[in-house]
Amino acid sequence: MQTITTIGGNLFEIAAQRLGSALQWINIARANNLTDPMLSGQQQLVIPPVSSAFSDGTGPQ
Numbered sequence: 001m002q003t004i005t006t007i008g009g010n011l012f013e014i015a016a017q018r019l020g021s022a023l024q025w026i027n028i029a030r031a032n033n034l035t036d037p038m039l040s041g042q043q044q045l046v047i048p049p050v051s052s053a054f055s056d057g058t059g060p061q
Contacts, residue, residue: 001031001049002010005042007042011037011038012025020050024050028048
């Protein structure tokens with residue numbers, strides 16, 4: 001796992017850049033106890049490994 005610091009933005013973009021798919025946003029959200037994909041202010045986020053459960057949008061929500 002890696003950790004990044006971000007100022008604003010959203011988990012969709014971070015997931016696409018770091019994990020190769022915007023669908024992975026839920027994986028990042030769960031690793032950081034977040035429910036909203038929109039970020040505000042400065043935050044430190046844990047970026048977990050790619051999850052196959054969220055690769056096609058049909059995984060558990």
